[in-house]
Amino acid sequence: MLANFLGKSKPINFIILLSVFICLFLLEILPLHLAQNFQLKLVFEITGLVALFLLLFFFYNFVISKNNLTFDNSYSFFIFTVLLAFFLPTIKNHNALIIILLYILFLRKIYSLKSSKKILQKLFDGGFWLSILFILEPFTAMFGILIYAAIILHQKPVINSLIAPLVGFACPLIVYATYCFWFDKLYVFTNLFYFNTFKSLVFYSENNFYWIIILIITFSLVSIIMKSPKTLSVNNSFKKSWLLLLVNFTIALFFTLLIPNKNGSEMLFLLFPASVISANGIEMIKNNIIKDVVLSLLIICLVVFLFIL
Numbered sequence: 001m002l003a004n005f006l007g008k009s010k011p012i013n014f015i016i017l018l019s020v021f022i023c024l025f026l027l028e029i030l031p032l033h034l035a036q037n038f039q040l041k042l043v044f045e046i047t048g049l050v051a052l053f054l055l056l057f058f059f060y061n062f063v064i065s066k067n068n069l070t071f072d073n074s075y076s077f078f079i080f081t082v083l084l085a086f087f088l089p090t091i092k093n094h095n096a097l098i099i100i101l102l103y104i105l106f107l108r109k110i111y112s113l114k115s116s117k118k119i120l121q122k123l124f125d126g127g128f129w130l131s132i133l134f135i136l137e138p139f140t141a142m143f144g145i146l147i148y149a150a151i152i153l154h155q156k157p158v159i160n161s162l163i164a165p166l167v168g169f170a171c172p173l174i175v176y177a178t179y180c181f182w183f184d185k186l187y188v189f190t191n192l193f194y195f196n197t198f199k200s201l202v203f204y205s206e207n208n209f210y211w212i213i214i215l216i217i218t219f220s221l222v223s224i225i226m227k228s229p230k231t232l233s234v235n236n237s238f239k240k241s242w243l244l245l246l247v248n249f250t251i252a253l254f255f256t257l258l259i260p261n262k263n264g265s266e267m268l269f270l271l272f273p274a275s276v277i278s279a280n281g282i283e284m285i286k287n288n289i290i291k292d293v294v295l296s297l298l299i300i301c302l303v304v305f306l307f308i309l
Helices: 001-006 011-034 040-066 075-085 093-114 120-134 138-154 159-182 186-193 200-207 210-232 237-258 267-285 286-307
Strands: none
Touching: 001 075, 001 286, 011 075, 040 075, 040 093, 040 237, 040 267, 075 210, 075 267, 075 286, 093 120, 093 138, 093 237, 093 267, 120 138, 120 159, 138 159, 138 237, 159 186, 210 237, 210 267, 210 286, 237 267, 267 286
16 A cells, blocks of 8 residues: 555655654644743744754755656655654754755755756855855764765766865855854864764663664665665666765764764764665565555554654
């Protein structure tokens, strides 16, 4: 049933999945707020969070469809929605959602490099979005590797294409440094370049988040094993996008494990590459019954995590 429903990319699929997610979000956040005195500020806060979710889902779907990262189906959007729902207890603030939205906007420029239009502008924009991410979370500088991986895979590396991301990256940094200097807070800017050392993964075990990491890695690795032989045997644009997805997933995994100040939201960086990779793996399954079992397993894991663990 799920396989048939998600087998085609239709607007109704987007609307239903988004509606279910918003309902889960409201069920998660409303009891906490209803226990407090009613305040107009809370209404605006919840409305702002819902608006950020809408933007996040819109740009996610745009990147997938615009760059043909999957076939014409809704598997990736379903997987992304389910995986994001795992983090409902964590993403109750605007900061985490804004960072992930900026991350998706950054990826939008990176994956669009498969097209030869406005290459320098895309590379500049990619560096620009990454710079803003860096100001908010310095460890995201790791994703600079993804920019140059995209250049190598999709475009011919020339001096202009190599410099454009650096120029884009420098622009917000110069503005931010000027702001800090003007208000005599230059130490805030310089602290961006002092990286704390890796501590431990105790946070994940204490909060049961290690189950999510195991789930994401397992689904992704199985999908990579299923999809890669056929994809890498053909020399086309999707092969390059697939390799870029693998680089994206690897960087996001290292980012999640190495970032010192863990709160759970860092795992959201895994969701884009993991959902697209997993969707491509599900596409390789010919039997709809097996697809239904796999997709249902994701829902069961979500219910267990949210309501039992």
